[in-house]
Amino acid sequence: MSSVLKxxxxxxxxxxxxxxxxxxxxxxxxxRRDPEIFVFSLIQPIMFVLLFNYVFAGxxxxxxxxxxxxxxxxxxxxxxxxxxxxxxxxxxxxxxxxIIDRFRTLPMSxxxxxxxxxxxxxxxxxxxxxxxxxxxxxxxWRINSSIPEAALGILLLLFFSYAFSWxxxxxxxxxxxxxxxxxxxxxxxxxxxxxxxxxxxxxxxPGPLRVFAEWNxxxxxxxxxxxxxxxxxxxIPAGDSWLQQNPLTTVFAALVLMLVVFIPLSIRKFxxxxxx
Amino acid sequence: MSFIQANDLIKxxxxxxxxxxxxxxxxxxxxxxxxxxLLGPNGAGKTTTVKVLTTLINPDSGTASIDGVDVLKEPxxxxxxxxxxxxxxxxxxxxxxxxxxxxxxxxxxxxAKRAKQRATELIEMFDxxxxxxxxxxxxxxxxxxxxxxxGALVINPPVLFLDEPTTGLDPxxxxxxxxxxxxxxxxxxxxxxTTQYLEEADQLADSIAVIDQGKVIAEGTSDELKMQIGGQxxxxxxxxxxxxxxxxxxxxxxxxxDVSVGNDGRTISAPVxxxxxxxxxxxxxxxxxxxxxxxxxxxxxxxxxxxxELTGHKTEDVxx
Ligand SMILES: Nc1ncnc2c1ncn2[C@@H]1O[C@H](COP(=O)(O)OP(=O)(O)OP(=O)(O)O)[C@@H](O)[C@H]1O
Ligand SMILES: [Mg+2]
Numbered sequence: 293m294s295s296v297l298k299x300x301x302x303x304x305x306x307x308x309x310x311x312x313x314x315x316x317x318x319x320x321x322x323x324r325r326d327p328e329i330f331v332f333s334l335i336q337p338i339m340f341v342l343l344f345n346y347v348f349a350g351x352x353x354x355x356x357x358x359x360x361x362x363x364x365x366x367x368x369x370x371x372x373x374x375x376x377x378x379x380x381x382x383x384x385x386x387x388x389x390x391i392i393d394r395f396r397t398l399p400m401s402x403x404x405x406x407x408x409x410x411x412x413x414x415x416x417x418x419x420x421x422x423x424x425x426x427x428x429x430x431x432x433w434r435i436n437s438s439i440p441e442a443a444l445g446i447l448l449l450l451f452f453s454y455a456f457s458w459x460x461x462x463x464x465x466x467x468x469x470x471x472x473x474x475x476x477x478x479x480x481x482x483x484x485x486x487x488x489x490x491x492x493x494x495x496x497x498p499g500p501l502r503v504f505a506e507w508n509x510x511x512x513x514x515x516x517x518x519x520x521x522x523x524x525x526x527x528i529p530a531g532d533s534w535l536q537q538n539p540l541t542t543v544f545a546a547l548v549l550m551l552v553v554f555i556p557l558s559i560r561k562f563x564x565x566x567x568x
Numbered sequence: 569m570s571f572i573q574a575n576d577l578i579k580x581x582x583x584x585x586x587x588x589x590x591x592x593x594x595x596x597x598x599x600x601x602x603x604x605x606l607l608g609p610n611g612a613g614k615t616t617t618v619k620v621l622t623t624l625i626n627p628d629s630g631t632a633s634i635d636g637v638d639v640l641k642e643p644x645x646x647x648x649x650x651x652x653x654x655x656x657x658x659x660x661x662x663x664x665x666x667x668x669x670x671x672x673x674x675x676x677x678x679x680a681k682r683a684k685q686r687a688t689e690l691i692e693m694f695d696x697x698x699x700x701x702x703x704x705x706x707x708x709x710x711x712x713x714x715x716x717x718x719g720a721l722v723i724n725p726p727v728l729f730l731d732e733p734t735t736g737l738d739p740x741x742x743x744x745x746x747x748x749x750x751x752x753x754x755x756x757x758x759x760x761x762t763t764q765y766l767e768e769a770d771q772l773a774d775s776i777a778v779i780d781q782g783k784v785i786a787e788g789t790s791d792e793l794k795m796q797i798g799g800q801x802x803x804x805x806x807x808x809x810x811x812x813x814x815x816x817x818x819x820x821x822x823x824x825x826d827v828s829v830g831n832d833g834r835t836i837s838a839p840v841x842x843x844x845x846x847x848x849x850x851x852x853x854x855x856x857x858x859x860x861x862x863x864x865x866x867x868x869x870x871x872x873x874x875x876x877e878l879t880g881h882k883t884e885d886v887x888x
Binding site for chain 1: 619622623624625644647648649650652654656657658659660661662663667671672674675676677678679682686703716719722723724725726755
């Protein structure tokens with residue numbers, strides 16, 4: 293009998309790094325062949341920037357500022373929150389296709405498939421962000437702060453999207469249907485990103501919606517990036533809630549909470565799932 | 569001597585408020601270098617058995633080991649010695665055949681160079697050269713199956729699990745796959761194979777375990793099993809339903825086992841010793857008794873017959 297081929301890597305850390313990279317590479321290969329993702333992550337963000345800017349700019353007055361400057365942080369946040377849906381639907385699709393069963397019978401790190409999923413989606417989100425920033429520049433958006441502040445703003449958006457991918461990955465493995473994930477996430481995430489300070493100052497919203505928007509963590513993400521890019525209009529300071537007054541602390545707390553809770557939960561879930 | 573061992577496996581699922589015993593005290597023993605065929609109808613527990621032995625699911629109770637390594641306690645060690653091709657091809661549809669196999673090699677930690685080499689070797693071995701650089705999505709079912717099987721062979725595993733490897737394939741692809749599996753087996757690999765087809769178990773397995781409702785209900789070589797249920801069968805289809813009872817008792821007088829009635833209510837069949845002689849005798853007797861026939865013939869036993877004989881119920885009842 294031809295002899296069994298032996299592994300060349302033994303240490304757990306080296307395996308996790310290598311397997312995580314192979315799983316990430318798999319998702320990057322797939323991006324090249326998936327026109328849907330291309331439209332979803334590159335064309336749609338450009339469209340949103342242009343549509344919201346030209347449709348709302350005339351109607352919405354931002355005191356002491358200009359709507360394009362105000363809008364961009366909102367579009368950035370909305371896009372990365374919505375696109376995390378893909379982390380969930382892609383996990384569900386992998387389960388449906390049965391490829392998860394293949395992975396689970398290989399001697400690979402149990403975290404690797406999730407690492408690959410979340411890093412692959414980070415690449416998508418980073419590309420969306422770059423495309424939106426370029427479109428923004430073309431229509432007159434400017435960063436009015438220092439380079440370190442702007443860099444922190446970009447990192448904050450990317451970290452937030454990364455952490456949120458772990459949440460959605462767990463949901464994807466639990467719900468197991470890519471279609472349900474897409475529909476439910478549209479029903480939940482779309483209002484969540486709209487009922488915020490993304491497109492209009494939250495103080496212009498009617499009573500209960502205003503309260504919701506002020507306590508919405510997505511508003512905190514938007515407020516902090518707006519501040520870090522120097523795009524806060526003079527006449528519209530942050531809202532009254534504690535979250536709005538301390539947006540950076542809120543976003544950091546949300547980030548840490550998502551990572552600390554959902555990474556272990558997702559890995560544990562992965563260790564017990566099997567298709568059909 | 570036994571290489572793959574399972575003792576008293578129990579696994580229950582609750583689906584739609586109903587408790588399903590997928591495994592109900594299943595035990596298995598596969599000697600080193602042999603092929604064990606797990607034969608059973610839909611829902612018998614074949615896939616569940618394979619999933620337990622390949623570390624995909626944990627049983628509620630029972631133990632399992634491969635080459636002395638405990639499957640439940642040391643799944644990581646087990647994964648380094650097994651190759652698995654599940655019931656549904658587990659390949660990434662958006663990757664090419666080559667990319668799929670290279671990825672599997674990397675995830676077995678063979679290193680970049682060896683993984684590439686191995687992917688190329690397997691592509692040639694499985695005759696997939698012209699499909700190697702196209703996404704799997706465009707492949708036929710048979711090709712997808714072969715990629716999946718190739719994925720199971722990346723490390724030349726000493727133990728191979730194949731869950732219904734040829735279900736859904738056309739006869740030609742089935743024959744091709746049988747040949748691949750036979751070659752592997754002659755190389756000394758220990759194989760656990762599940763199938764719904766007696767003929768497939770017959771062709772490939774050294775020993776067959778018939779399973780039903782989560783238990784092994786009979787075990788032996790294919791010849792032993794066929795002896796047990798009678799080798800050849802004589803089958804007669806009657807024109808008039810009123811004749812069925814009389815026909816059954818006439819046939820019983822010539823047969824070696826119970827007479828069974830087919831789903832149409834008018835086809836009766838039974839295991840016999842000498843099929844040709846019995847068939848002649850039956851035609852004569854039925855003519856004398858003026859029982860008209862639509863059709864008459866002899867055939868090999870099917871899985872349905874095995875089940876009829878071993879459990880007293882039809883396979884359809886089991887899957888319902
Ligand atoms: N995840 C699950 N949830 C609920 N019930 C399940 C699950 N997996 C299997 N079952 C049930 O357990 C029983 C055994 O299933 P299993 O898949 O092992 O059968 P099988 O012999 O492989 O059948 P088939 O020939 O259809 O593949 C069936 O009744 C099936 O419905
Ligand atoms: Mg099955």
